Amino acid sequence: MDVTTQSIPTRDTGFSFEPIIRPGRNAWRRAKAEKLAFLIDGEDYFRRLDQVLRLAERSIFIIGWDFDPDIVLRPRDPDGETLGALLRKIVEEKPSLEIRILVWGMGPVYSGKSLKMFGKMDWKDHPRIFLNFDFEHPLRASHHQKIVAIDDRTAFLGGIDLTARRWDDRSHAIDNPLRRAPDGTTYGSVHDIQTIVTGDTAKLIGDVARRRWKKATRQVLSPLDMPGRNPWPADLEPALTDCNTGLALTEAWKWKGHRGHREAIRLTHDALKAAKHHLYIETQYLASFGVARTLARRLRKADGPEILVIVTRESHGFLEKLMMGHNRNRLIRRLKRADRYGRLRVFFAAVSDGNGGEQEIIVHSKLIIVDDQFVRVGSSNLNNRSEGLDTEADLAIETSDPAGRRAIAALRNELIAEHLDAQPAEVARIVAETGSILAAVDRLNVKPRGLRSYDVDADKGETESLVGTGIIDPKQPFWPIPEIKAGLRRLFARLSHHRLL
Known part of the structure; x- marks a missing residue:
């Protein structure tokens, strides 16, 4: 049964699902x-990707904000090869296979990690x-999609790039000795989520990959x-089968004569x-005041839903701390007043260091779960640039089927349980008893x-953006500067050709 734009009755409750x-x-x-x-x-x-990459026959697309060929997908395996070595191995084994990797053009400059390729x-x-x-982006925009598409049959989409950290x-x-970058440096705990899909949805994600490849290279692929x-x-049990999905994009609006998305x-x-009833949100950034207005309206209604937000508190770099950090505090203050x-x-999520202290777990995911009927997983942060500047892709899953609804509730309960070092069954039992995820x-x-309260004084301070x-x-976009972009494109092409980097 495919979801239409008309209300349909759910099978177990009888009420209409819009x-x-x-x-x-x-x-x-x-x-x-x-x-x-x-x-x-x-x-x-990474483990599931490693399994499916080895099954590819004709086409692999890797589309990302960043890419590092020196990461290892199976660090627990002493014989696990690097991603670059794996790609080289499988393309040599399969004479019909072509591998295309598209990385944000400023990735090597911005992150420093892509230079390793x-x-x-x-x-x-x-x-x-x-x-x-x-x-192919406006000034200061980035390609932010995180996609792997294999043979138009299986695809991965979410918030995780194939790169270090x-x-x-x-x-x-x-303390996890396996959590090391290719250069040997350790890094802190990080939480994220990706999806794996097959069928027509995988073909659709393949269309996005070809579309992006065409914009960047002018090459048309069928x-x-x-x-x-x-x-x-x-060995992977699917959470849902024959389920309804939608793919939502963001592309710069009215840039180079294009309408955008x-x-x-x-x-x-x-x-x-x-x-x-319930809104469950995981987000790296919480800095969109448009989103804040929508959430505030829900909070002011007597019959509105519970809202549980898990966010990253830590900020990196001067501008991120100045803008994202302060705007996040102002936005949360506005929500608390509403x-x-x-x-x-x-x-924010934290883990004990065993000595009375703790360390924040960086939440990099971009996830929204609505009741037990809808999930959105993708690359879009809850900040301004993800709304109309950067190139994004989000996968939405929607169901009115009882089995599908149980799967979505199970995902939410599993995530809450992970953050609380608890069992999903415990979370499910309390939600069933009380009707409340907050309980x-x-x-x-x-x-x-566990989870630590993001403390902001609701009574004092600003609630408008900086x-x-x-x-x-x-x-x-501001304005395009094509001559700079063309120069960068020529520079990287020359460096790649002469292998000078």
Whole structure:
């Protein structure tokens, strides 16, 4: 059963379920996923990706903000090869396979990590491995999608790039010898989420990859039509099958004569407005005052939903601390003032160091769960630039089927349990008893690892965005400077050709 734009009765309750996904408004296109699973944290994603990459036959697209060929997808395996070595191995084994990697053009400059892909060229020195840099963005915009598409049959989409400092396991222990960058430096705990899908939804994600490749390289590639079973990890149980999905995009508005795309931010607002009982949000940034206005309206209503937000408190760099940090505090203060009925909790996640101290777990995920009927996973942060400047892709999953609803509730309960060092069954039991996800947090948030309240004085301080926010965190392009971009493109092409980096 495909979701239409008309109300449909749910099978177990009888009340009408108004679909959130609406192509033409908040979704670029809609499709049905044959299988879908949620991959929580980098270890789960990288392991599943390793399994499916080895099953590729004709095409692999890797589209990302950053890319590091020296990461290891299976760090627990002493024989685990680097990602670059794996790609080289499988392309040599399969004569029909082509691998295309598209990385944000300023990634090598901005992050410093992408420069490593030029250090050893052996992995990509093959006629069927194509590495390109994406400069087709306005000034100060980035390519931010995190996509891997395989044979138009299986795809991964979410918040995790194939680069350094993304791998972590579910324990998020402070001391983990496996959590090291390729250069050997350790890094802190990080939490994120990715999806794996097969069927028409995977084809749709493949269309996004080809579309982006065409914009960056001017090369037109045709979709694949491959018979047989869609690649899927043999030991992975799908969370949902034959489920309704929509793909929402963000592309710069009215740049180079193009209309652009803003389905993703419309999808976010429509999802927040649709919640009846529970809103569960994980977000790296909480700095969109448009989103804050929508949440505040929900909090002021007597019959509005509970809202549980898990955010990253730590900020990196001067501008991020100045703009994102201060705006986050002002935004949370605004929400707390609107919380007339005590239905809001804003937390950051922390893990004990075993000596009476603790360390924050960086929440890098971009996730919204509405009741037990809707999930949005993708690359869009809750900040201005993800609304209309950067290139984003979000996958929405929606269901009125009882089994699908149980799967979405199970995802929410599993995530809450992970943050509280508890069992998902404990969370589910308390939610069933009380009808409240906040009650589950209040009861189970008693261990050294847990959720810490994001303390902001609600009575004192500003609630409007900082002056200059539109410059540091813009919603739309300033003006294009094509001559600079063209020069950068020529420079990187020359460096790649001569292997000077």
